[in-house]
Amino acid sequence: MRKRIAYLSGLALLVLLAFGVAVGEWTEYKDLFMNGQYQQVVDLCEANKGALADDPGAHIIYKYCGLAKMRLYEQNHQSAELTDAIGYLEKSIAFSYSEEASYNLGLARMKALDALSEADERLEAERDAINDMWESTRNMHAMENFESEALSDGMLIWLRDFRDVLIERVFRDEKEQGRLHLLAAQLRMIADRFGRVDPAKGDNEVRQGNLKVFKDWMDELLKQSYFDNNIVVGMYKYQGDRLREKYDQTDKTEDQFAKSLHHYGEALKRVKTNKAGAVLYGDIAYLCSLYNSKDKEKLVSYYKTGFTHAHEGLLIMKRLNRRRQDSTAQEYPFEDDNTELTAKLQKAYGSNLTGLCYFHYLRKDYKSVVSLREYAFDTGFDWDGKVTMLMLIADSADKLASQNHANRLAFNNYREICLFSSSRAFKSVLKNFKGKTPPGSEEFCRIYQNYVNYLRRFGETIEAQSLSLQYEASCAAVAVE
């Protein structure tokens, strides 16, 4: 009897094992997926293809098969993998609806849109995909009791991805004016609903940080959706800003710098209003001022780009400020403040110009340094490093004067430039003390000393003598490098 029971139990166990091991438990698929072993998930899915439908956890297994295929598509960009992903996710939903499967199905369909050649078919599929994703997101929001102040991390990730695919569609559907309206409305729906998070409601500092970043993104998304009254321009600017955030001034993230610049450039190509143009000139100028590389040629090139864009932006702002003295009308909603924008442009202007000047100087390209003088002399505003730049111009002109000693015309020209530039630098530091006797600071004394030296060298001894009487004593004790 005992033998028979053992025999029966053994057989039953075999049946059980056969049943359980045939397709593997859904947790096996999930664990592999969570460990990033997407190919193994897919291999398992393919191996058990015929039996998956009979598994009680089929909807979950199909979901992970679909998600793994999507990850592989993101790595390899093979459209067949995307098609497979869509197939698996459709099956998952057919067995049992889940927000995650539905959301990812919408995401996969969005990525597959460009394979559709017929415009009507594509637009219809696009709307369906948008609705799949938005419905899933709304359902998840309902499951979180429509919480507005704190969202789960899962929601934050979904919304980030949803935002990104919508923006990608904005770029792709540029010629489809009707669809652009829908995409603009959809982006604002996200910004409106989910921009109300309160970072302080996060459970810990990490969550609070995530919520803060997310809130800033949503606030900007809303604002930029109106930029230049054109969603395409607005989204190019928005993505340019996001890519700039990823650039940490190292070679590792230089790609983000280039992409950011590309996005701003695309926005600038399409811009219609003056104000938006000035904003974009400012963005490009600021981005270029952040650029850092060991490649000096690149540095010079980007400083030049940044400087010319800031210059253009400031010219626009000058026109706008003249025209708008009596008018507060905005060209588009959420316009940047004129004063703040002008200050931003001025800062970027100075930063790029000084950088450009410095690298020309390092390369001993003194003529190029001197050629920048008009941009430093006639600005009517100051920036950090302006005095340094003026002194670099003066020094370069001094060197050029020495090189052209035999040519009186050239010599006199460089002499004038040197004296004028060093005089501007001196007056600029003097201005900081507003008429009071300057203390013997290192910066003041260095510039004073250089200026006086140039005056003496070029025969302006009376002026040099006069300055010496006033400042020599206070600077005598200061060590100037």
Place this chain on the structure above:
Amino acid sequence: MAMKTARTILLILSIGLLLATAYAWAQDEGGESAEPAPEAAAAPAENAFPQLLNLNLEWVNSDLTRLVEELRLAKTPWEKRDLIEQVEYLIYKHVEYPLVFKQAEVSDQRDLERIGTTSDVVDAGSANPLAPLIAEAFALYGIAKGYEGYASAANDQIDRAKKIYPPVEDLTVKLDNFKDRQTIKTWITESMGNWASTNAVRVTVIGKSVNQQSVDKLTKSNLSFAAVDHDVSAYYLAVAQADFLRGLRRYIVTEDRLTTRRPNDFQFYLPPGKYALKTDVSTRVPVEFEVSSDPAKNIFIVESLEEAVTMYPRPVVKKENEN
């Protein structure tokens, strides 16, 4: 002996099946409960209803406003069409379907259980706290149709809103840039200029014995309206086609989609004149029908006809004492 062997095999199989079922059940239980998507999500509180429904409607109205905001910026009718279709999708999905109709299709049962339904709102009128939100949604739909250029459809939707919540025009909605609020009345008044320019009249269609298979076979590419002996813009015909197909798919009472409140009529709008309803799936169509300037006379019956549908005027039933 053979009998004994057979009994043993049967016993083994039964035990195996039992164990397998138990195993599968355990898997299923574990699978469902241990698989949050995508992160552990909070279940709605037991007393969340109707607060969730209320919030859902608030958000839907916010979404509708964003669509209408873009609609007023759209320049061409086709641009507007793209937005109107989305408005109609939201209205059906979140307002008409789960709220007005008592019974949901199985695929939407989860939404229904999670968010709830108040099919009594229509009857309860303004006494129901959800009535203003539902009325607002219909009013926004009306305003959207107004911007599209369909005065008659706009008025129909606003009348529908008023029946649910009479002071609907006093409600305020968020307008451009999420900044300003404006009453629905102001919005309607402002856009009256657009509405007055249209002459499309309501055509009511009543479903009768419509076969689901016939409906499923009809698509934008095989069903169309055409004007007979007069010119009508392609846009009017395209909108009528879309309304007709949507109406058929959503409102026709079929055996597997029986509901207690689902109306079996729907509307589309066309300028007065003679029209042909064409389908490629049957040789027995096109059918011709005439749209009168009086919407009360534009009531038609739609019926399955082999693999297509046919449409004819509703017979006028005279009372006994009438001549």
